[in-house]
Each structure stands twice: as C-alpha cells, then as structure tokens.
Amino acid sequence: MANAASGMAVHDDCKLKFLELKAKRTFRTIVYKIEDKQVIVEKLGEPEQSYDDFAASLPDNECRYCIYDFDFVTEENCQKSKIFFIAWSPDTAKVRDKMIYASSKDRFKRELDGIQVELQATDPTEMGLDVFKSRTN
Numbered sequence: 812m813a814n815a816a817s818g819m820a821v822h823d824d825c826k827l828k829f830l831e832l833k834a835k836r837t838f839r840t841i842v843y844k845i846e847d848k849q850v851i852v853e854k855l856g857e858p859e860q861s862y863d864d865f866a867a868s869l870p871d872n873e874c875r876y877c878i879y880d881f882d883f884v885t886e887e888n889c890q891k892s893k894i895f896f897i898a899w900s901p902d903t904a905k906v907r908d909k910m911i912y913a914s915s916k917d918r919f920k921r922e923l924d925g926i927q928v929e930l931q932a933t934d935p936t937e938m939g940l941d942v943f944k945s946r947t948n
Contacts, residue, residue, distance in 0.1 A: 819915040820849035821922050828852050829923045832880055840865045843876040845911060850919050866935055872903040874912040881943050893947055896926040902933050
C-alpha cells in the first residue's frame, strides 16, 4: 500500500481497478472513498452505465474521488475517450472531510497514471456532460 502525504494509505485495489479501466475498459466509472485512513474502491460502474446513473450515485453530503471514462466524437468524426478524475466535494459535506479529501487528492492522483483531465465539483452542474465536452479539446 502506498502512503499519501496526509498519512492516507491507498489500497492496492484502487490502482488495479484503474489499470483495468484504462487498459481493458472493464468499467465506465470508479468511485473511491476514504475509510479508516485509506482510500478504497467504493463502487464500480459497468461499461454501459449512463452518465446520469453515475452522477446520481454520488452522495449529496460526502466527498468522493471518481474516475469517469468519457466517450465522445471529435469534429473529424473520430470516436475517442478521455479519462476524467473528479474530486467530488459537495458544499454540504463536513468541513473535516473536505480537508482530508483535499489534502490527499494530489498524492492519490499520482497513484493513478493515465488521468487526462481533472475536475473539481461541489455540485452536479460543475461536472455536467457539457463540462466534460468542453474539456475534451
């Protein structure tokens, strides 16, 4: 297990599931949470999971780290995808939780080699599909 700067450990499964998503596209989404001073995989989204299902699955008052494999079509009509890292930190989350997630984020992100775009979201509008599309250029 890797050790984060905040003293937060990262469970090996976090990296393994990310590598599966990146290499094999086994999942559409991965949601991570911090539990007992370590980052763990909370849930995995199947490749056919919709964006709306993913967004609805995030808690209203708790922070999470998320990976979203976003498929899109370029102006040249090419099918592509980008891997987004989302730091979900709703305004209604406890201040202590927001601080723990914020202080652990960069170290955790370094464990996941291959993230192409990062988003910070405090409410669903900050991570809507329009935001994803605008960040694919």
